[in-house]
Amino acid sequence: MLLLLAACVAESGSASPAGDTSRSHTGDTASDPLETASAPNDTAPDSSETAGDPDTGDHDSADTALDTGAAPITGPCAAYAPAIGFGPVQDPGLNELSGLAVSRQNPGILWTHEDSGGSPDLYALDSAGDTVATIHLEGVTNNDWEDLAIGPCGAGWCLVVGEIGTADWEHSVLVVEEPLLDGTAEYTLIPEVRPFTYPGDPEDAEGLALFPDGTPLIVTKRADATAGLFQLPAGASELEWLADIATGAAGEDLTARATAADLSTDSTTLLVRTYLHLYEVDVTNPRAPGTPVVTPFALELQGEAVAYDPIQGGFWQVGEGSNRSLFYTGCVE
Template sequence: MSRGLRIRLHHFNIEKVTHNPGIYRAAAVLLAGLLAQAAHGQVCTEWKDAVHIGDLQLQLEEASGVAVSRKFPNRLYHVNDSGDAGTFYVTNMQGRETRPVSITGFKPRDTEAISLGGCGNGKSCLFIGDVGDNQRRRETAEIVIVEELEQFPASVSPIARMKLRYPDGPHDAESLAVHPDGTIYILTKEQPARLFKAKSHSSSQVLTPVMTLDAGGRPTDMAISDDGTRLLVLTYLDAVEFGIDFQHPEPLRYRQTIHVRFLQQQEGVAYLPGSRSFVYTTERLVFPAWIMRVDCGGN
């Protein structure tokens, strides 16, 4: 609990409170609110300037998603935008040592996002989202799940595939993230955006609406903190960090805009381990495709 939220219990007459049910209930509600604020309000309020730490190679000229390994240090995962043939890429933190890995049987229409999360038995997996739909015509979106390996072969088979439908018709999306509890979230590329979740890793299901979220622009990627209490959303102009209780997500009370260095087509964001820093990436258009790092400077 932060310093400003500490409660000095000796200021209360506990005996009197416990003999007055009304006061007791009010105190309990107040305490619960303060605890929730402490747990879900710790967004970083002061971010340092973005630092250029690397460059994506030519194979990733349409980079549209990034994930940071927790299992293997100094490793990033990437996907390209539409037109790529069911492949993800492994690089180091500087964007070098690029290795493509093809996914057997995966023929995406518009791959836009990649995230890491648990997938049972203590395993870590890549969740690759074929979720783009610029014309809003697709009946289903698809996520393929690939186990994270220390050494990837040239091609891998997914351990699961998920066909997803929106309850209200097609949406375009570029943002996918996996909560520490295993729940998969998709954020639509609208303003305001709509957050949906998948109830499980079942092969076919209708997504569940969660909330409407205004990030100040159209979301191009998102990430969830390691402790599951913060949501980071990237747009074409800025990033926004939200303090959020995913079990009771509305209303959102904690929001911090992060004025990142503008890149030409920034479409990938991921927290670094500890979730007090993040990286973001861009497609390669006229200029090189930079990898940028942003660190929290304090609360």
């Protein structure tokens, strides 16, 4: 296989990082962004009231044409509409979802997985919340899977799972080629396992994203209202520290811990979720990121999954618990 190169809300009144600003949040309707026949089930409560050097040469730009009949979105939204609820997730056994990625080659599909101790499986959901297909990853265990990303590999796309939680466990990313779904309900694939260590003390992490060239970006989860950004260069087994970012106000603890992440298609913006906030961070130069910007989203208990939609724009999110809604926050046109 071609290798890709390279926990509940307790303080609802917490403040945002000093110096941040909020993106606007307008509009009130949304069609199904995954282009399926299902209708939205509700409008989400929003959290909008909470409040470099452009040329690093480190990563290739995102210029891959997406084979979906729609032009790829090259950056984040300038403004967001209210979040709309879809689903809910139909399988009551999927009650600890902790990763999310939007498929490029399978229009209408969201890939997800369970948190620590779950089956070593990836689930393809449609926006009605139905499980369309399941991929079983053979030969590995879900010790503490925390996030999921999709990136290019060869002529297709690969799903990359972050076995990145719990600081004192072995960490790795797991890589499998994304199948072109054809009605098959179950797949069994052997992942490529890429173990890694931290340059210093090991950290707990719950955020994983991919640069356009496939380089994994790890976003750590800390108790001091910060997160560390690390990358795993091609051929390396040790992470490289890039920068630290603020994920909450000084003194904020549980609600400021980073629980999920994703990169915009053009890799200029990092989406970071915490238990109380959602931030967009300018990472045009990932070694000198901008100030986190508060972004409106659907506030959920135990939310640990978020993903940009590279085709329709906006982003998706889902929280832990049985029969949870899939929320979509789209761009204002």
